[in-house]
Amino acid sequence: MIKVINIKKPGDGSAFEIIERKEKDPVGNELVVDVHFSGINFADIVMRQGLYPDAPPYPFSPGYEISGVVTKLGPEVTKFKVGDRVLAGCHFGGYASEVVLPEWQVKNLPDDWSFEEGAGLTVSFLTAYLTLFDEGRVRSGDKVLIDCATGALGTLCTKMLIPNGVEVHGLTSSAAKKELLEKRGVKAFTHDEFYNDSNLKGYDFILNSQGGTSIKKHYERLGLTGRIVCIGASSAVKQGKRSLLKALKLVLSMPKFNPINLMNDNRGIYGLNALRFFENPEFLSSRMDKFTEFDAKPAIDKAFPYGQVSDAHSYIEQKKSRGKVLLSWK
Amino acid sequence: MIKVINIKKPGDGSAFEIIERKEKDPVGNELVVDVHFSGINFADIVMRQGLYPDAPPYPFSPGYEISGVVTKLGPEVTKFKVGDRVLAGCHFGGYASEVVLPEWQVKNLPDDWSFEEGAGLTVSFLTAYLTLFDEGRVRSGDKVLIDCATGALGTLCTKMLIPNGVEVHGLTSSAAKKELLEKRGVKAFTHDEFYNDSNLKGYDFILNSQGGTSIKKHYERLGLTGRIVCIGASSAVKQGKRSLLKALKLVLSMPKFNPINLMNDNRGIYGLNALRFFENPEFLSSRMDKFTEFDAKPAIDKAFPYGQVSDAHSYIEQKKSRGKVLLSWK
Numbered sequence: 001m002i003k004v005i006n007i008k009k010p011g012d013g014s015a016f017e018i019i020e021r022k023e024k025d026p027v028g029n030e031l032v033v034d035v036h037f038s039g040i041n042f043a044d045i046v047m048r049q050g051l052y053p054d055a056p057p058y059p060f061s062p063g064y065e066i067s068g069v070v071t072k073l074g075p076e077v078t079k080f081k082v083g084d085r086v087l088a089g090c091h092f093g094g095y096a097s098e099v100v101l102p103e104w105q106v107k108n109l110p111d112d113w114s115f116e117e118g119a120g121l122t123v124s125f126l127t128a129y130l131t132l133f134d135e136g137r138v139r140s141g142d143k144v145l146i147d148c149a150t151g152a153l154g155t156l157c158t159k160m161l162i163p164n165g166v167e168v169h170g171l172t173s174s175a176a177k178k179e180l181l182e183k184r185g186v187k188a189f190t191h192d193e194f195y196n197d198s199n200l201k202g203y204d205f206i207l208n209s210q211g212g213t214s215i216k217k218h219y220e221r222l223g224l225t226g227r228i229v230c231i232g233a234s235s236a237v238k239q240g241k242r243s244l245l246k247a248l249k250l251v252l253s254m255p256k257f258n259p260i261n262l263m264n265d266n267r268g269i270y271g272l273n274a275l276r277f278f279e280n281p282e283f284l285s286s287r288m289d290k291f292t293e294f295d296a297k298p299a300i301d302k303a304f305p306y307g308q309v310s311d312a313h314s315y316i317e318q319k320k321s322r323g324k325v326l327l328s329w330k
Numbered sequence: 331m332i333k334v335i336n337i338k339k340p341g342d343g344s345a346f347e348i349i350e351r352k353e354k355d356p357v358g359n360e361l362v363v364d365v366h367f368s369g370i371n372f373a374d375i376v377m378r379q380g381l382y383p384d385a386p387p388y389p390f391s392p393g394y395e396i397s398g399v400v401t402k403l404g405p406e407v408t409k410f411k412v413g414d415r416v417l418a419g420c421h422f423g424g425y426a427s428e429v430v431l432p433e434w435q436v437k438n439l440p441d442d443w444s445f446e447e448g449a450g451l452t453v454s455f456l457t458a459y460l461t462l463f464d465e466g467r468v469r470s471g472d473k474v475l476i477d478c479a480t481g482a483l484g485t486l487c488t489k490m491l492i493p494n495g496v497e498v499h500g501l502t503s504s505a506a507k508k509e510l511l512e513k514r515g516v517k518a519f520t521h522d523e524f525y526n527d528s529n530l531k532g533y534d535f536i537l538n539s540q541g542g543t544s545i546k547k548h549y550e551r552l553g554l555t556g557r558i559v560c561i562g563a564s565s566a567v568k569q570g571k572r573s574l575l576k577a578l579k580l581v582l583s584m585p586k587f588n589p590i591n592l593m594n595d596n597r598g599i600y601g602l603n604a605l606r607f608f609e610n611p612e613f614l615s616s617r618m619d620k621f622t623e624f625d626a627k628p629a630i631d632k633a634f635p636y637g638q639v640s641d642a643h644s645y646i647e648q649k650k651s652r653g654k655v656l657l658s659w660k
Contacts, residue, residue: 134555135598137467215589224610225464227598230589256586259545259560262601268465268557269599271592280554 003329005095005309006059010050013310017059026074029103033086037119037303038094038327039065042232043275045313054275056092063094064275067109067118068329077103085109087118089126089288091278095309097329104285113297120298120324124152125291126284127274128160131207131229134287135270140165142204147171147218149181149188152298152324157207158184160294169200207231212250219255219267227268299323333659335425335639336389340380343640347389356404359433363416367449367633368424368657369395372562373605375643384605386422393424394605397439397448398659407433415439417448419456419618421608425639427659434615443627450628450654454482455621456614457604458490461537461559464617465600470495472534477501477548479511479518482628482654483561487537488514490624499530537561542580549585549597557598629653 001020008017026032044062047055055062070084080086080103088106090099109118132138144161148154149170161168162185170186171194172178181188194200195217202223208215208230219228257269277284301323304312309327316325331350338347356362374392377385385392400414410416410433418436420429439448462468474491478484479500491498492515500516501524502508511518524530525547532553538545538560549558587599607614631653634642639657646655 130555130596135557135596137469139467211589224607224613225460225602227465227600229598230593232593251590254589256588257599258586259541259584259599259601260581262599263560263562263603264601264606266460266465266602266606267600268559269587269589269592270557270597271589271594272555272596273593276594276596277554283554 003097003306004061004093005063005306005327006061007048009058010048013314015048016309018307018309023098024100026072026077026100028074029076030074030100031070031077031080031103031106032072033066033068033088033099033101033106034071035066035068035094035097035099035329036115037067037329038063038096038306039119039121039123040312040316040325040327041065041123042316043123044095045317048313054273061093061095063092063096064090065119065122066090066094066099067115068099070106071098074103079103080106080108085115085118087113087121089122089278089284091275095306095327097306102281104281105288107288107291110292114300116300116303116324116326117297119326120152120300121291121296122288123274124156124298124324125294125296126277126287127153127231127272128156129287129290130274130277131231131272132157132160132205135229135272136205136207136227138166138205143167143169143202143223145169145171145200145203145206145218145221146186147207147214148209149186150174150177151209153209154207155184155299156296158186159296162186163295169203202226205229212253213255215269216255219265219269222265222267224266225268227270229270229272231272301325303328333427333636334391334423335393335636335657336391337378339388340378343644345378346639348637348639353428354430356402356407356430358404359406360404360430361400361407361410361433361436362402363396363398363418363429363431363436364401365396365398365424365427365429365659366445367397367659368393368426368636369449369451369453370642370646370655370657371395371453372646373453374425375647378643384603391423391425393422393426394420395449395452396420396424396429397445398429400436401428404433409433410436410438415445415448417443417451419452419608419614421605425636425657427636432611434611435618437618437621440622444630446630446633446654446656447627449656450482450630451621451626452618453604454486454628454654455624455626456607456617457483457561457602458486459617459620460604460607461561461602462487462490462535465559465602466535466537466557468496468535473497473499473532473553475499475501475533475536475548475551476516477537477544478539479516480504480507481539483539484537485514485629486626488516489626492516493625499533532556535559542583543585545599546585549595549599552595552597554596555598557600559600559602561602631655633658 046052067087146154150172178188201221206218206228303326306327376382397417476484480502508518531551536548536558631651633656636657
């Protein structure tokens with residue numbers, strides 16, 4: 001039997017249930033992965049809180065990324081064999097001891113990567129790559145601002161940009177983390193320092209993960225022909241509280257952009273929701289392939305046994321995490 | 331004495347006056363150009379109609395681009411000598427027999443370019459370059475839509491993209507012009523054909539010059555991570571009629587873009603107003619320099635003697651032009 005973690009209905013840590021279901025046989029180009037680790041993402045928490053518009057109907061199993069070993073092959077699988085160490089992106093359902101996935105969602109885990117590292121790659125890497133190189137098309141010589149510089153995504157962006165001749169400025173909520181950023185080659189500012197210094201401007205690219213009123217503030221700091229890419233609304237979710245009112249206020253506080261203002265400002269604005277790319281397997285698979293071109297190994301903070309999933313969520317919600325948080329199935 | 335064409339106040343062809351004023355001596359890094367030809371641009375017509383928000387107070391002399399010969403040098407000029415054949419971008423004032431400009435706005439006219447060709451380059455080239463390569467960052471393999479494919483700007487975009495491995499689709503208002511576009515390697519559609527065929531989609535980049543409701547229609551045709559760059563509102567100006575009501579309607583019909591929708595669509599929107607780049611001489615000069623990297627020679631339709639400036643404007647307004655229209659000062 002397979003163990004699956006479901007979210008029964010929106011709520012706090014008690015919203016989870018662990019169920020068992022029968023193994024499925026792979027068909028066509030599907031393969032079965034015995035899951036070692038599942039990555040936890042911020043979007044999972046927003047879904048548990050009932051605030052994620054794209055979530056499936058309750059109950060459902062969240063989870064976008066896993067690592068493990070291939071145990072069964074559908075008749076049309078060509079690139080894998082039983083026993084391969086792999087990582088994979090999932091369109092939900094990654095919080096499970098076994099997953100059945102089409103071959104294109106699965107990639108070989110490099111020999112020098114641990115299963116922990118593999119489970120923490122996919123979401124951050126795809127978001128970073130699509131944001132930086134497909135939408136923003138950041139290039140050497142650009143000046144870039146990352147508003148979530150100390151998180152998994154921000155850290156990865158830094159590692160993908162600095163070796164390619166990009167100047168990276170990073171924001172953090174904590175003065176104590178500035179030193180860490182500076183060591184990585186990032187020019188670091190607390191949010192307060194940044195908003196109080198109007199000379200920090202002229203950015204070619206800004207990654208905005210906070211949403212709400214921060215979008216307009218960041219937009220004002222773009223240089224000529226600069227672009228801002230909005231990837232979420234992390235400021236809606238605080239300290240484990242499911243705040244529908246706060247989320248609503250955030251949606252309403254999102255500025256609207258008129259093309260006439262964009263013309264006068266010579267600027268651009270993008271949005272990204274990596275989940276939607278599952279509609280286009282070829283595109284998504286080609287982007288997943290590129291992780292080997294970068295030093296993309298994620299920093300792992302901690303793996304919680306799968307039975308402690310609610311502890312794992314609250315660890316992230318309480319901002320205790322200093323790297324990727326995982327669920328362990330072994 | 332220098333002859334200068336002014337727009338006295340908003341109106342039809344009678345809005346022009348030709349005045350004389352004394353020569354000015356160049357100071358600092360300025361130089362004097364004896365103007366051979368002045369380029370006429372669509373924005374000049376919108377200004378004459380009184381519909382251009384960035385126009386100086388009336389009366390003023392319009393004109394963004396000229397060609398001619400250097401006749402005097404300020405003491406700090408380093409790159410030019412008297413007698414040099416040049417082309418230049420002007421921040422207004424190009425409708426004149428002589429102009430005084432800072433050196434950075436002036437570029438050498440290549441030996442195999444005529445003065446006519448030189449006077450028709452700057453506005454189209456800067457708009458094309460900034461739109462395609464600074465904002466849109468179009469790259470090899472992209473699929474691109476140009477909504478003004480037969481005009482000076484659209485023609486230049488085509489010549490800058492197709493040799494670089496970009497697939498170009500072009501819109502034209504006239505079925506008769508499709509053949510011309512196809513000969514240049516553009517896949518051509520009339521506006522009607524395009525809007526009626528919902529399979530024409532998946533664009534990585536769309537150049538929108540029409541504004542208004544066309545922006546939303548074009549936006550819907552973008553592919554994943556695609557971008558639209560809005561550069562104007564040409565559909566507001568028709569057949570020489572100064573239609574304030576029409577312009578107002580167009581402004582009001584501009585869609586507004588919410589970052590949440592942009593996220594769900596994985597798309598971006600930019601605006602461009604090349605005029606604003608005069609605030610940043612170094613940036614603009616570096617872009618003007620790049621014209622020699624492309625086959626950027628403009629197709630010249632016709633040069634009107636400067637005294638026939640109102641005929642020249644109405645020739646463009648009546649959509650008779652098949653290339654660049656100039657004023658001749660010789």
